Amino acid sequence: MDQTSRQPAGRRRGRPPKSDGPATRELLLDAALELFARQGFAATTVRQIAAEVGVRDAAIYGHFAGKQAIYDALFAEAGPASFEFLHIDVDALVATGPRKAVPELVARVMTGWSSPRTRRFTSVLLREGSGTGGLSGLAAAIETARDQLQAPFRSWQRAGLVRADLAARQLVWELFAPLQVPRMLHLHAEATEDDLAAARRLVDDHVKFFLNCVLTERSR
Known part of the structure; x- marks a missing residue:
């Protein structure tokens, strides 16, 4: 059995497929909100937000330009x-x-x-x-x-x-x-x-x- 066939069938970490986009976007917003509330905007990093959701840093950029864009999306709602x-x-x-x-x-x-x-x-x-x-x-x-x-x-x-x-x-x-x-x-x-x-x-x-x-x- 080669390396590819031994990979688990679960979702790969990293940039989400288009079908997973809306759900991942909402998870990123919720994770960022929790971190902003706990430790403040300045102390929160993109890496921490990604880690909360269980994706790589690069996956965030499929949904947001960066941390400020995530905050802006929350701000637009509230x-x-x-x-x-x-x-x-x-x-x-x-x-x-x-x-x-x-x-x-x-x-x-x-x-x-x-x-x-x-x-x-x-x-x-x-x-x-x-x-x-x-x-x-x-x-x-x-x-x-x-x-x-x-x-x-x-x-x-x-x-x-x-x-x-x-x-x-x-x-x-x-x-x-x-x-x-x-x-x-x-x-x-x-x-x-x-x-x-x-x-x-x-x-x-x-x-x-x-x-x-x-x-x-x-x-x-």
């Missing part, structure tokens, strides 16, 4: 709301109207923030900010989100559906900034079903209050 993360279709959002679109938009954000991995990443996010950008990078991401999400509010203002005496960027801030309170209070790594329910109640009350404050008579 950081400030963005068009990329929410898969926003501005035209569809505008056509739906603020009374229906705002609650749906917030629900999508909270669903993402409630996932186990994102709840685990929240503590890392508070400590690390946006990775190499630190807390200043996090602040920049928040401003980018405000820039992106103001577009539908501007359209609703032009249509007379939302108060026009407030800047669209400020409306975005007033909608999303208070969501950090239920997130920090209840959407942590050890959150129970009661925590998740409490977060939903706070969010629902906030959205109702926000709409009461910003909708015009034409939109009610």
